[in-house]
Amino acid sequence: MKFVPRGLGGAADNSKGGKEGWRSRLKGILSAVIILSVLYLVLGFVADMSANLVPEETESEWFAWVDDVLLADAQAPPPELQAVLDKLITGSDLRPFDYRLCVLVDPTPNAFALPGGTITVTTGLLDMVKSDIGRAMVIGHELGHLEYRHGLKRLGRSLLLAVGMSMVGLDSNALLKQSSFLAEMKHSRSQEEESDSFGLNLVYSKYGTTEGAFEFFEEVHLLQGADEASLIESVQSWAHTHPLTENRLTNLKRQAIELAR
Ligand SMILES: [Zn+2]
Numbered sequence: 001m002k003f004v005p006r007g008l009g010g011a012a013d014n015s016k017g018g019k020e021g022w023r024s025r026l027k028g029i030l031s032a033v034i035i036l037s038v039l040y041l042v043l044g045f046v047a048d049m050s051a052n053l054v055p056e057e058t059e060s061e062w063f064a065w066v067d068d069v070l071l072a073d074a075q076a077p078p079p080e081l082q083a084v085l086d087k088l089i090t091g092s093d094l095r096p097f098d099y100r101l102c103v104l105v106d107p108t109p110n111a112f113a114l115p116g117g118t119i120t121v122t123t124g125l126l127d128m129v130k131s132d133i134g135r136a137m138v139i140g141h142e143l144g145h146l147e148y149r150h151g152l153k154r155l156g157r158s159l160l161l162a163v164g165m166s167m168v169g170l171d172s173n174a175l176l177k178q179s180s181f182l183a184e185m186k187h188s189r190s191q192e193e194e195s196d197s198f199g200l201n202l203v204y205s206k207y208g209t210t211e212g213a214f215e216f217f218e219e220v221h222l223l224q225g226a227d228e229a230s231l232i233e234s235v236q237s238w239a240h241t242h243p244l245t246e247n248r249l250t251n252l253k254r255q256a257i258e259l260a261r
Pocket residue numbers: 141145187192195241242
């Protein structure tokens with residue numbers, strides 16, 4: 001068969017409509033941007049929803065490496081802290097994680113929960129919060145983050161990729177290690193309030209009172225009024241992980257009054 005080159009038809013002739021050509025190209029680019037943006041938002045929403053569907057066992061497998069990273073610099077938890085965790089989880093209807101404590105030698109008061117059930121507390125926080133119930137509130141708050149899958153939700157769209165990799169039998173640990181969530185353990189204001197409320201309910205159900213539960217929060221408020229730069233720095237570091245909200249303590253106190261009724 002002989003090849004007959006096709007002549008330039010009217011459609012390809014842009015000589016008279018340069019402006020129109022640009023317009024349609026711009027339209028195309030805009031449509032693509034809009035479609036991709038919508039897809040990005042939808043994927044974010046789907047990732048958030050699917051965090052609750054990941055089996056606890058899978059979450060624990062994904063984050064088993066976290067302990068290796070943390071335990072290298074960790075101290076054994078003091079028995080009184082372990083007793084607080086045991087009291088909170090025993091007989092409670094929590095997610096079936098292997099809950100464990102990790103104490104980091106760090107003067108900065110802080111606590112955070114890592115997916116899979118590891119609750120990390122710094123020595124700075126332990127020095128600051130002396131009572132069992134005060135510590136129970138801190139641990140209860142972190143258990144709230146685990147219960148609501150806040151850590152998993154922080155993975156965002158990477159979570160979907162991890163789920164996909166697991167489904168086809170690929171190891172997603174490398175992907176999760178690379179994600180920046182460990183370095184940026186920051187929860188949203190609503191996640192903090194959700195975990196506060198969860199923690200306080202749990203403390204009340206186990207201790208029968210909320211008296212003294214706000215020790216840590218009150219200490220932080222005191223620190224905020226301090227002039228020493230180092231103290232303020234400590235609070236800022238804590239506030240990065242746990243955004244302070246003006247009425248966080250007020251909300252907790254209101255809930256405490258309702259619980260006592
Ligand atoms: Zn928190």
